Amino acid sequence: MQFISFKVCKLSAKPEFIEAAKAGNVLARKCTKCDDLHLATVYFCKKCGSKEFEDSILKGTGKVVTYTIMTIPPAGFEDLAPYAWVVMELGDYDLRISGFLANIQKPGDLPIGAAVKVIDFDDRGIVLEKL
Amino acid sequence: MEKVCVLGAGSTKYGKLDDSISDITIQASVGAIENAGIEPKEIQAGYISNVFGVADKQVHLGPVVMSNLGISECPSLSIESACGSGSVSFREAFANVAAGFYDAVLVTGTEKVTHTGTDWTTTYFSYCSDFFYEGQAGASFPGLFASMARAYLHEFDATEEDLASVAVKNHENGFLNPKAHFRKKITIDDVMNSAVVASPLKLYDCCPFSDGASSVILCNEKFAKEHSKDYVKVIGSGRGGSPAALQGREHLTTIPSTKIAAEAAYKMAGITSKNVDFAEVHDCFTVAEVVDTEDLGFFEKGTGATAAQNGETKLNGSISINPSGGLKSKGHPIGATGVGQIVEVFEQLTGQSGERTVNDAKIGLTQNFGATGASCAVHIFQSV
Numbered sequence: 001m002q003f004i005s006f007k008v009c010k011l012s013a014k015p016e017f018i019e020a021a022k023a024g025n026v027l028a029r030k031c032t033k034c035d036d037l038h039l040a041t042v043y044f045c046k047k048c049g050s051k052e053f054e055d056s057i058l059k060g061t062g063k064v065v066t067y068t069i070m071t072i073p074p075a076g077f078e079d080l081a082p083y084a085w086v087v088m089e090l091g092d093y094d095l096r097i098s099g100f101l102a103n104i105q106k107p108g109d110l111p112i113g114a115a116v117k118v119i120d121f122d123d124r125g126i127v128l129e130k131l
Numbered sequence: 132m133e134k135v136c137v138l139g140a141g142s143t144k145y146g147k148l149d150d151s152i153s154d155i156t157i158q159a160s161v162g163a164i165e166n167a168g169i170e171p172k173e174i175q176a177g178y179i180s181n182v183f184g185v186a187d188k189q190v191h192l193g194p195v196v197m198s199n200l201g202i203s204e205c206p207s208l209s210i211e212s213a214c215g216s217g218s219v220s221f222r223e224a225f226a227n228v229a230a231g232f233y234d235a236v237l238v239t240g241t242e243k244v245t246h247t248g249t250d251w252t253t254t255y256f257s258y259c260s261d262f263f264y265e266g267q268a269g270a271s272f273p274g275l276f277a278s279m280a281r282a283y284l285h286e287f288d289a290t291e292e293d294l295a296s297v298a299v300k301n302h303e304n305g306f307l308n309p310k311a312h313f314r315k316k317i318t319i320d321d322v323m324n325s326a327v328v329a330s331p332l333k334l335y336d337c338c339p340f341s342d343g344a345s346s347v348i349l350c351n352e353k354f355a356k357e358h359s360k361d362y363v364k365v366i367g368s369g370r371g372g373s374p375a376a377l378q379g380r381e382h383l384t385t386i387p388s389t390k391i392a393a394e395a396a397y398k399m400a401g402i403t404s405k406n407v408d409f410a411e412v413h414d415c416f417t418v419a420e421v422v423d424t425e426d427l428g429f430f431e432k433g434t435g436a437t438a439a440q441n442g443e444t445k446l447n448g449s450i451s452i453n454p455s456g457g458l459k460s461k462g463h464p465i466g467a468t469g470v471g472q473i474v475e476v477f478e479q480l481t482g483q484s485g486e487r488t489v490n491d492a493k494i495g496l497t498q499n500f501g502a503t504g505a506s507c508a509v510h511i512f513q514s515v
Binding site: 039041066068069070071074075080098099107125127 | 273331332378
């Protein structure tokens with residue numbers, strides 16, 4: 001795909017995004033025109049339409065926004081149920097990320113607002129842990 | 132712009148069907164053609180919506196349908212937009228008839244998946260999510276809507292029993308629909324005691340995987356008047372989008388694409404939500420119907436669950452929601468669902484809906500979305 005000319009970013013930031021998640025971080029892109037913050041997997045700013053970004057490594061800690069506890073899972077997750085799938089808000093940033101969180105049995109184990117962090121990325125996608 | 136009308140409608144039963152995907156698609160199409168009182172050779176284009184034809188060894192369904200209708204020369208296309216495929220297909224057909232490209236077209240939605248089993252369907256349906264962030268991380272569709280349900284119950288004064296009342300109401304309606312997947316009444320206790328799929332959603336909060344096909348004939352008003360008195364006008368059509376992944380949405384108790392599509396459809400129709408007599412909405416899960424009825428403007432945000440519990444959405448309540456039984460009871464053959472909703476509205480507005488008829492209905496609305504509402508189409512219909 002090298003024949004495609006990209007002025008700003010690589011064709012896909014997913015390898016770097018995954019590497020960051022493995023280190024417990026979230027690779028984000030900050031719009032250089034309006035400062036809006038996005039996960040690094042986007043190509044254009046949702047607020048102003050710009051494609052000029054600078055990379056920003058965010059600490060993968062934050063709070064649970066919502067979640068479910070999966071008891072009837074899709075293929076590949078049979079041996080892991082029950083587990084949670086969580087939407088979390090990253091620290092003080094206006095940015096959310098979602099992922100897999102193991103060993104959650106009942107809602108009391110993971111109240112909304114509970115502190116969680118990104119710890120890995122593997123065949124379960126983004127992996128989270130309770131703090 | 133030409134005025135566009137629905138001239139006829141046909142549908143297979145929804146549920147577990149023995150016939151192949153090709154056969155059910157053709158059966159529904161023939162039903163619509165006969166109901167419209169036209170000849171296949173009057174059809175100028177075919178729009179086929181389908182998601183998992185691969186599961187029954189037939190994609191590129193359009194030419195197969197057209198060939199069996201004796202009109203192999205007629206152009207066709209297939210449209211996939213997850214669970215919203217049917218309404219998107221209808222919208223494309225609407226736009227082409229409105230623009231004057233065609234006088235009359237066939238719109239058929241179809242799905243055949245029950246033979247694959249729950250594991251296959253749960254897994255493959257998860258490919259309709261933003262897979263990198265959702266399906267890959269173990270979120271099934273019940274899981275994604277359960278996350279919305281938890282946010283709703285946390286944010287508003289609503290209970291799991293309120294959500295369950297949506298399922299009970301839709302089963303009451305589906306009981307009256309001869310083509311529904313489930314024709315049995317259930318109770319709040321049945322819902323609350325059913326197995327937890329993805330908390331807080333239980334099995335009876337979830338619609339089934341269904342087989343089925345639904346079809347309508349869409350045409351301009353001149354063609355409609357020449358052929359039949361029993362037609363319905365399409366007075367509004369709108370589409371919208373939302374961030375594909377739930378993490379990209381500011382609020383998890385509303386679906387942005389529904390609001391965008393509804394606003395466009397109401398504007399085109401020149402009406403507001405108050406003018407709508409009944410609606411077929413996308414109740415893939417109980418919480419979805421609650422959110423839909425708020426996003427469409429029938430209830431204030433946060434009050435839809437209570438309204439359902441109070442019976443306002445029952446057949447001939449203050450606004451009848453899903454008189455067909457909805458996805459929950461009528462069933463959810465995903466590529467067919469959006470067209471099936473329009474079949475229901477056509478039957479309601481032309482006196483063909485039997486025991487489940489909404490009294491004195493003049494205006495009906497359909498709302499059908501893909502995935503967690505990443506895409507949505509809303510249509511508004513008026514009797515003549």
